Amino acid sequence: xxxxxxxxxxxxxxxxxxxxxxxxxxxxxxxxxxxxxxxxxxxxxxxxxxxxxxxxxxxxxxxxxxxxxxxxxxxxxxxxxxxxxxxxxxxxxxxxxxxxxxxxxxxxxxxxxxxxxxxxxxxxxxxxxxxxxxxxxxxxxxxxxxxxxxxxxxxxxxxxxxxxxxxxxxxxxxxxxxxxxxxxxxxxxxxxxxxxxxxxxxxxxxxxxxxxxxxxxxxxxxxxxxxxxxxxxxxxxxxxxxxxxxxxxxxxxxxxxxxxxxxxxxxxxxxxxxxxxxxxxxxxxxxxxxxxxxxxxxxxxxxxxxxxxxxxxxxxxxxxxxxxxxxxxxxxxxxxxxxxxxxxxxxxxxxxxxxxxxxxxxxxxxxxxxxxxxxxxxxxxx
Amino acid sequence: xxxxxxxxxxxxxxxxxxxxxxxxxxxxxxxxxxxxxxxxxxxxxxxxxxxxxxxxxxxxxxxxxxxxxxxxxxxxxxxxxxxxxxxxxxxxxxxxxxxxxxxxxxxxxxxxxxxxxxxxxxxxxxxxxxxxxxxxxxxxxxxxxxxxxxxxxxxxxxxxxxxxxxxxxxxxxxxxxxxxxxxxxxxxxxxxxxxxxxxxxxxxxxxxxxxxxxxxxxxxxxxxxxxxxxxxxxxxxxxxxxxxxxxxxxxxxxxxxxxxxxxxxxxxxxxxxxxxxxxxxxxxxxxxxxxxxxxxxxxxxxxxxxxxxxxxxxxxxxxxxxxxxxxxxxxxxxxxxx
Numbered sequence: 001x002x003x004x005x006x007x008x009x010x011x012x013x014x015x016x017x018x019x020x021x022x023x024x025x026x027x028x029x030x031x032x033x034x035x036x037x038x039x040x041x042x043x044x045x046x047x048x049x050x051x052x053x054x055x056x057x058x059x060x061x062x063x064x065x066x067x068x069x070x071x072x073x074x075x076x077x078x079x080x081x082x083x084x085x086x087x088x089x090x091x092x093x094x095x096x097x098x099x100x101x102x103x104x105x106x107x108x109x110x111x112x113x114x115x116x117x118x119x120x121x122x123x124x125x126x127x128x129x130x131x132x133x134x135x136x137x138x139x140x141x142x143x144x145x146x147x148x149x150x151x152x153x154x155x156x157x158x159x160x161x162x163x164x165x166x167x168x169x170x171x172x173x174x175x176x177x178x179x180x181x182x183x184x185x186x187x188x189x190x191x192x193x194x195x196x197x198x199x200x201x202x203x204x205x206x207x208x209x210x211x212x213x214x215x216x217x218x219x220x221x222x223x224x225x226x227x228x229x230x231x232x233x234x235x236x237x238x239x240x241x242x243x244x245x246x247x248x249x250x251x252x253x254x255x256x257x258x259x260x261x262x263x264x265x266x267x268x269x270x271x272x273x274x275x276x277x278x279x280x281x282x283x284x285x286x287x288x289x290x291x292x293x294x295x296x297x298x299x300x301x302x303x304x305x306x307x308x309x310x311x312x313x314x315x316x317x318x319x320x321x322x323x324x325x326x327x328x329x330x331x332x333x334x335x336x337x338x339x340x341x342x343x344x345x346x347x348x349x350x351x352x353x354x355x356x357x358x359x360x361x362x363x364x365x366x367x368x369x370x371x372x373x374x375x376x377x378x379x380x381x382x
Numbered sequence: 383x384x385x386x387x388x389x390x391x392x393x394x395x396x397x398x399x400x401x402x403x404x405x406x407x408x409x410x411x412x413x414x415x416x417x418x419x420x421x422x423x424x425x426x427x428x429x430x431x432x433x434x435x436x437x438x439x440x441x442x443x444x445x446x447x448x449x450x451x452x453x454x455x456x457x458x459x460x461x462x463x464x465x466x467x468x469x470x471x472x473x474x475x476x477x478x479x480x481x482x483x484x485x486x487x488x489x490x491x492x493x494x495x496x497x498x499x500x501x502x503x504x505x506x507x508x509x510x511x512x513x514x515x516x517x518x519x520x521x522x523x524x525x526x527x528x529x530x531x532x533x534x535x536x537x538x539x540x541x542x543x544x545x546x547x548x549x550x551x552x553x554x555x556x557x558x559x560x561x562x563x564x565x566x567x568x569x570x571x572x573x574x575x576x577x578x579x580x581x582x583x584x585x586x587x588x589x590x591x592x593x594x595x596x597x598x599x600x601x602x603x604x605x606x607x608x609x610x611x612x613x614x615x616x617x618x619x620x621x622x623x624x625x626x627x628x629x630x631x632x633x634x635x636x637x638x639x640x641x642x643x644x645x646x647x648x649x650x651x652x653x654x655x656x657x658x659x660x661x662x663x664x665x666x667x668x669x670x671x672x673x674x675x676x677x678x679x680x681x682x683x684x685x686x687x688x689x690x691x692x693x694x695x696x697x698x699x700x701x702x703x704x705x706x707x708x709x710x711x712x713x714x715x716x717x718x719x720x
Contacts, residue, residue, distance in 0.1 A: 040496035041613050055538040056554050066542045138569035239527040239573045327558040340533045346495040
């Protein structure tokens with residue numbers, strides 16, 4: 001009994017109980033559900049993942065055929081989700097950074113324009129924008145029979161953009177290693193140059209050398225004839241342009257919608273980050289004789305960017321989850337593929353469990369990465 | 383304190399278990415005083431509210447005939463629009479008593495979904511629709527075309543099978559919402575749109591100019607549309623089945639909504655049994671003696687239901703096709719009511 005008056009013991013005891021209750025509730029729920037499913041003669045289990053999918057998916061980031069398994073089809077969905085969210089996060093961050101800086105401009109026209117941009121995007125549900133972009137793409141672009149030929153073998157129509165694509169005949173592996181080698185070399189050259197600059201004060205970025213190191217190995221390989229590619233030229237068929245690389249309007253509408261929505265949020269975070277920097281920093285930098293643009297680039301932004309990392313995590317999580325709106329405009333993301341699977345097998349609970357687990361897993365991964373990154377770049381206050 | 387929380391959780395769970403243990407559907411329906419019927423989201427011809435807000439359509443009338451059999455009043459129905467992805471869960475969980483929603487009867491569905499299907503109410507098949515201006519006369523010419531569709535199980539798979547047999551490729555564009563699906567097709571994103579033929583007729587009916595579009599002659603799959611109920615309640619399934627068969631039998635016997643009162647005096651023994659003049663068939667299923675009379679009085683016979691909702695006089699303008707009586711070369715064949 002005296003143990004119960006021990007503060008630490010009590011704290012552990014309560015936590016233990018709380019976890020216990022959650023676990024028991026979860027277990028009871030699981031038992032009830034499986035019991036009810038059995039009672040209603042509904043098939044359960046994940047065995048269906050090994051069955052043949054039998055449906056085609058229009059956009060595949062990883063190789064897929066209709067004769068592959070349902071599990072593989074779900075992987076295609078995951079890959080599509082990751083592809084569009086990743087691209088949207090990158091594009092959105094770049095646009096958002098520019099808009100956010102524009103928002104802090106002393107030019108009233110630019111500043112107001114950026115304000116309007118942010119407000120217009122933040123205050124209308126993303127779903128409506130997706131419908132809008134998709135409808136615009138369908139209406140504004142000509143039907144595929146009257147496709148615009150932008151450049152030789154590059155066609156634009158409301159079925160999308162078709163470009164010539166190429167496949168490697170030989171040297172694909174070498175080229176990949178050459179590129180990786182180039183990136184590593186460039187990274188080290190930059191780092192050495194930076195250290196020397198800090199030590200000696202000489203303005204040497206090492207930029208040219210780094211660029212050479214970056215493209216050098218790959219270029220050498222190509223010149224030496226270590227790489228051979230074959231082009232696949234798009235051809236106008238009776239209905240559609242086939243062959244080559246096909247960028248579909250569903251993907252473009254989703255990417256544009258997500259990127260713009262990210263950019264509006266990022267812009268506000270950038271503005272907040274910049275405003276959070278003490279006015280003294282501006283004044284001190286100005287006192288050193290730096291121009292306003294350089295103050296921004298060299299003094300304010302490096303400090304502000306660190307402050308922006310935690311709120312950015314939220315934005316990235318949101319864009320990842322919002323990518324599931326793809327379903328409205330026909331982009332085959334994880335949810336879309338899951339829906340087809342659900343419809344086909346009728347095993348809704350398992351399929352929903354899978355896509356929830358995927359979203360949860362990837363969201364946690366994004367969070368952990370951003371936390372790690374934040375820990376690295378955050379200002380160390382001593 | 384912790385104990386009480388645990389007890390509460392246990393009680394709640396047990397309660398949930400008890401509720402799911404199915405009571406006989408007929409008793410539930412009678413106790414409630416209304417039939418709850420799962421139908422499509424606004425699909426003209428099958429189930430869509432008219433300008434007065436009354437649910438009309440072929441599927442809706444099937445619901446009404448069941449309600450008429452149970453209550454003697456075809457209007458004692460609550461219509462629940464169900465989503466294509468959650469329609470089966472709606473039946474399984476008991477949210478709806480019967481699903482009358484353009485649903486194809488297939489082996490997997492009957493075997494693994496905890497459902498039982500009633501008789502086929504509509505013999506449909508998957509078809510393809512294109513713009514006339516495309517100059518296509520057969521689905522076989524649609525090699526490499528882009529085809530818009532909904533994420534229905536059978537639709538996407540049938541297309542894949544059809545083109546795989548032809549050794550041709552095509553692009554499948556799948557939309558979750560019927561509106562977006564239609565918009566993408568009318569907007570020219572896809573050269574063709576694929577669905578059940580009846581559904582295509584429904585889509586064409588809402589086009590700006592329906593005459594610009596044609597249904598291609600191929601039927602690439604069999605789609606017997608049937609109502610579904612929860613598994614292991616055969617008494618309820620019997621009521622659903624025989625309500626449907628009553629509609630078909632009535633057409634065969636020439637009983638219509640208009641002449642049903644006259645037919646009460648008919649000399650034909652089968653008609654007398656159907657309308658409950660002789661024999662007490664209804665009570666065997668827990669229904670009123672005049673259940674057949676009530677059904678026909680409420681919605682008419684099969685032919686009337688068809689013509690009213692999707693026949694030549696409507697915007698859908700469908701012909702009966704295989705959905706005619708067996709003795710006229712069709713597939714409608716009601717077992718004898720005796």
